[in-house]
Amino acid sequence: MVRISEDLIRRRAEHNNCEIFSLEEVSLHQQDIERIEHIDKWCRDLKILYLQNNLIPKIENVGRLKKLEYLNLALNNIEVIENLEGCESLQKLDLTVNFVGRLSSVKSLSQNVHLRELYLVGNPCTEFEGYRPYVLACLPQLQWLDGTAIGRAERIRAGQDIDGLRGRILEQEAEYVEKREKQKGLAHTHTGVDSSISEEDPDIWKQRPNPESPPTQNLHTDVSSHSTDTLEEREFWEKPCAFTPESRLEAHRHLEEKRRQKEKMREPNSKTKPPRALVTAEGRVLNINEAKLDFSLNEDEDNNCVLLDLHVYRHLDTSLLDLDVQPSYVRVTVKGKVFQLVLPDEVKPDSSSAQRSQTTGHLLVTMPKARGEIKVHKTDKPKPLCNTATDNGKARAISGCERLEVDPSKGPTVDLANIVSKENYTTHGPLHLCQRLQPCGGQEKPVSKQFLDDPEVPPLI
Structure with a gap:
């Protein structure tokens, strides 16, 4: 059951x-x-x-x-x-x-x-x-x-x-219910065909169809054509029976019993196929592709790793895949079929990773190499924006940059010595008045007679 x-x-x-x-x-x-x-x-x-x-x-x-x-x-x-x-x-x-x-x-x-x-x-x-x-x-x-x-x-x-x-x-x-009760009783007793039922409804009783025999089987066919069937087997399928749930269940159990007997007879004679050798007696790992899958094996020098792209069936469930990464080879079991490949360099199994593509279903295995260093990407040095070298104060283009060079003596530096012009000399200085300020018009304003020059008062600027 x-x-x-x-x-x-x-x-x-x-x-x-x-x-x-x-x-x-x-x-x-x-x-x-x-x-x-x-x-x-x-x-x-x-x-x-x-x-x-x-x-x-x-x-x-x-x-x-x-x-x-x-x-x-x-x-x-x-x-x-x-x-x-x-x-x-x-x-x-x-x-x-x-x-x-x-x-x-x-x-x-x-x-x-x-x-x-x-x-x-x-x-x-x-x-x-x-x-x-x-x-x-x-x-x-x-x-x-x-x-x-x-x-x-x-x-x-x-x-x-x-x-x-x-x-x-x-x-x-x-x-119909009364007829079914009789059929159930007949199925329990196994006494054969009930003549009373067959007379009332002769269409009920039919030859049980043998699913293993041709549909147009003739009872007068030569016995040699049925040499594979035993006498008991022919009697079972040729015996008339009613098409009932009991007869259908009986035929199913008969087929199951026959199938089990064939399996028992086949077991002693069948020679079990030896498992495929994955490693030779000398310890050399073999390349095997029982699943006949396409694949590509590449080396990523920038990341110092080996990449295996195995073209697994798109709709295959991931639970049917078994991955085993070793230092010198990788093995993938796809629905019981082995795919094994020797690697060109030694890898780190513990650092390896695997993932499947959601669109194609391919299996990508990333295996870092055990030796070597990860190469750093070399970037070109930035070119100078310009060169300050001058040639007689003229502009010169260097590396695509152009700048106007001027005389250093005329640069923006402040001359502290000449910050005040000698011609516009003011009275800012000692306390005593050295020179009179000239009026804007160029004429000197006369000093009042009542003006007293107090030396303690600082001069006006």
């Missing part, structure tokens, strides 16, 4: 970075699952759920999926439509080729007000008289049934005689 495990869902959620809590779509088809469990607790945001081609006998543990919009349960062993009332957003339900015989259970979908499409093709209930009008009367929200659009006139006719239609459906359903 295959169980739904956390590891199984994570492996199916690679498109969501293996995160299951925020998962919106998961495909669990063809996994031989026999029970729905844990999904409603682990994937609350699920919108699309694929469970077709399994061995599920009952719809359960999906009522908490409030956001579920599409549920595919085709090719399973479901007999009753139930436990879907909690799927408030359900829009499409596929129950193709199951064993739904209790057509009255379709009324449980009336609470799914957003349900637009329903598929019941290949179920026993589709053979009931009045099957389609009954479903339309029970589910007025449907727009498509078994891939056929529902018209307004057809819906009105289905609701006109709902009471009589319900009675006929219940009678046929009771007959």
Whole structure:
């Protein structure tokens, strides 16, 4: 019995970075699952759920999926439509080729007000008289049934005689339930074909299809064409049986048992392939590329390191990569396949780093060299803006710079000795008056007779 495990869902959620809590779509088809469990607790945001081609006998543990919009349960062993009332957003339900015989259970979908499409093709209930009008009367929200659009006139006719239609459906359903009880008893006793059932419904009993044999197998074919099959194997597949959930489960278990026997017979005779040698007996490391990936190996002299660009598949999950850096070689395991490359120089494994490109998915491994120094970038010395050399006081252009040179004797230096002109001599100096100030007009102003020259008073400037 295959169980739904956390590891199984994570492996199916690679498109969501293996995160299951925020998962919106998961495909669990063809996994031989026999029970729905844990999904409603682990994937609350699920919108699309694929469970077709399994061995599920009952719809359960999906009522908490409030956001579920599409549920595919085709090719399973479901007999009753139930436990879907909690799927408030359900829009499409596929129950193709199951064993739904209790057509009255379709009324449980009336609470799914957003349900637009329903598929019941290949179920026993589709053979009931009045099957389609009954479903339309029970589910007025449907727009498509078994891939056929529902018209307004057809819906009105289905609701006109709902009471009589319900009675006929219940009678046929009771007959089917009685038949199923006999089939279950026959499956438990394993007594062979019941003649009473075969007379009532001879179409039930059919030759069990052998998936390993050609579809157009003739019973009178030469025995040599079936030499690979044992007598018991032919008897099992040629024995008539009813198409029931029990017979389908029995055929599945028979195939599993046969597969296990083949594996046991193959184990002693099979020769295990010796593992590929990564290092020779002399200790020489080999260059290996089992994954057949493109790569480029370069040396970055400025940063004194070795760069490996491995062209890993773009959508490959990083958890499937295993990197091992050694002083003389680097090894990358991609989904169990080894890529090993000898390095041109010794590197430092502890200082190495690796990262993946978000656009191409390539793996870039940076490995610093163990020897040598990091080279400093040499920058050119800045050229002088100008040269102060002069040539007879003339301007001279040097290195693209031009400056006008003048006589140093006529520079902007201050001559403190001649700061005051000798011609404009003032009386600023000793206390005694040496010279009379000349008036602006050039004539000397006569001194008043009453003027007394006080030597203690400083002269006016």
